[in-house]
Amino acid sequence: MTDLDLLLAGGTVVSPGGRSRLDVGVRDGVVVHVGPGAPSARRTVDASGLFVLPGGVDTHVHLMDPGSPEREDFPTGTSAAAASGVTTIVEHSHGTPVRTVADLRGKVHHLRERSNVDYGLAAHAWPGQASDVAGLWAAGVTFFKVFTCTTHGIPGHDAARLREHLTATAQAGAVSLLHCEDESLTEAAEALLRATGRTDGGILPDWRSRDAELVAAAVAALLVRRTGARATLAHVSHPEVAGYVARERALGAALHAEGCPQYFLLREDEVLDEGALRKFTPPARARTDDDEVEMWRLLRGGTLTHMSSDHAPSTLEQKRAGDIWNVHFGLPGLDSTMSLLLDAVARGHLSYEDVTRVYSERPAQVYGLWPRKGRIAVGSDADLVLVDPAAQRTLRDEDVLSKAGWTPFAGRTVRGRVVQTYLRGTLVAEEGRPQDARTGRLVLGPGADAEHRRALGGD
Numbered sequence: 209m210t211d212l213d214l215l216l217a218g219g220t221v222v223s224p225g226g227r228s229r230l231d232v233g234v235r236d237g238v239v240v241h242v243g244p245g246a247p248s249a250r251r252t253v254d255a256s257g258l259f260v261l262p263g264g265v266d267t268h269v270h271l272m273d274p275g276s277p278e279r280e281d282f283p284t285g286t287s288a289a290a291a292s293g294v295t296t297i298v299e300h301s302h303g304t305p306v307r308t309v310a311d312l313r314g315k316v317h318h319l320r321e322r323s324n325v326d327y328g329l330a331a332h333a334w335p336g337q338a339s340d341v342a343g344l345w346a347a348g349v350t351f352f353k354v355f356t357c358t359t360h361g362i363p364g365h366d367a368a369r370l371r372e373h374l375t376a377t378a379q380a381g382a383v384s385l386l387h388c389e390d391e392s393l394t395e396a397a398e399a400l401l402r403a404t405g406r407t408d409g410g411i412l413p414d415w416r417s418r419d420a421e422l423v424a425a426a427v428a429a430l431l432v433r434r435t436g437a438r439a440t441l442a443h444v445s446h447p448e449v450a451g452y453v454a455r456e457r458a459l460g461a462a463l464h465a466e467g468c469p470q471y472f473l474l475r476e477d478e479v480l481d482e483g484a485l486r487k488f489t490p491p492a493r494a495r496t497d498d499d500e501v502e503m504w505r506l507l508r509g510g511t512l513t514h515m516s517s518d519h520a521p522s523t524l525e526q527k528r529a530g531d532i533w534n535v536h537f538g539l540p541g542l543d544s545t546m547s548l549l550l551d552a553v554a555r556g557h558l559s560y561e562d563v564t565r566v567y568s569e570r571p572a573q574v575y576g577l578w579p580r581k582g583r584i585a586v587g588s589d590a591d592l593v594l595v596d597p598a599a600q601r602t603l604r605d606e607d608v609l610s611k612a613g614w615t616p617f618a619g620r621t622v623r624g625r626v627v628q629t630y631l632r633g634t635l636v637a638e639e640g641r642p643q644d645a646r647t648g649r650l651v652l653g654p655g656a657d658a659e660h661r662r663a664l665g666g667d
């Protein structure tokens with residue numbers, strides 16, 4: 209056996225099934241040894257006292273590139289990812305949606321040497337364009353993003369259009385990410401609220417109501433089962449929505465449910481004081497600590513299958529540039545999601561094993577990126593994160609690497625710190641400082657055929 213390129217020695221390697229003190233050896237970007245007694249390596253890192261986690265896999269990310277680079281771009285967004293311990297993202301941007309194979313080719317070309325982590329690209333489903341599904345899936349998109357309500361300029365699918373789309377994905381073997389809010393309910397609420405002349409943050413929970421999300425989620429979950437499709441309900445905002453997922457799953461629906469930290473940790477009434485800085489949709493629903501505890505319980509138990517950030521940044525200036533109706537929806541999240549999950553361990557809501565399950569293994573499995581991504585095992589990419597479980601820090605706007613330059617979690621003290629991040633065996637961030645080496649590669653979806661693998665240059 210020739211020398212290893214890298215050896216992480218003496219760390220506690222964590223997987224969803226448990227943890228043990230093992231050496232991890234890497235050659236040519238791939239894990240080639242997990243166990244005691246590793247052969248010698250050109251570079252050895254003493255990982256004793258640290259946890260070794262598989263790199264985070266964040267499958268709901270908007271980097272606005274191409275589209276709105278004044279909000280974010282790939283170099284800055286993926287620097288934030290690398291520093292926070294995320295080594296794979298799946299990206300889609302509403303401003304420049306991928307609707308055709310030609311759009312995908314153009315985006316792949318634009319993104320060459322712009323990413324600091326590996327990345328898949330998702331397509332946007334368009335009402336009435338279900339015939340494009342098979343071609344896009346064969347070209348290698350990771351999933352189809354579907355809106356049930358017109359949002360961020362993307363037209364919504366009513367039940368008939370959603371059924372068409374899901375039927376096409378079931379035939380192609382493709383997977384979808386469903387944003388569920390009922391258009392008729394959000395529209396009616398908007399008309400009433402606008403008539404009052406109100407522009408305060410308090411409009412948000414009424415405009416983007418619990419009922420609007422529940423109605424759309426219930427219909428979508430039912431149609432996923434009836435069509436035999438595979439899909440994820442995006443950003444499940446409260447336990448009642450998760451209940452519809454669980455019911456349809458029990459009846460046989462291939463339905464995943466995504467959680468995001470903002471639905472655990474931010475409170476519904478913060479929008480009254482913070483206004484546009486809490487404008488995202490669906491909005492925060494948790495009202496009490498008990499609501500938060502219930503969301504963690506649903507995540508531990510698997511009703512919520514995996515976590516993502518739904519990173520959709522705007523700068524403070526952009527968030528303050530208009531009234532609550534006009535500013536962009538969305539929060540920055542790539543900087544903070546891993547930290548908040550590690551802190552949830554310190555707070556007793558999760559185990560480190562849970563973190564590797566919900567932010568590495570499960571999302572990689574849901575989107576066909578596993579076993580190459582999302583685990584530490586011989587043959588997988590050497591996407592590795594060293595974590596100091598005892599280190600504590602306070603999240604601050606000044607430390608945010610996203611162009612957003614702020615975080616809704618500022619002031620929160622978190623325990624558990626990412627010390628180093630390796631992408632395919634190469635150090636891409638250390639102590640919160642990214643290398644910005646732009647070595648991230650395109651990872652095509654599992655439906656990609658040989659022709660598109662050659663043409664797009666993805667792995």
Ligand SMILES: [Zn+2]
Pocket residue numbers: 268270518519520
């Ligand atoms: Zn989103």
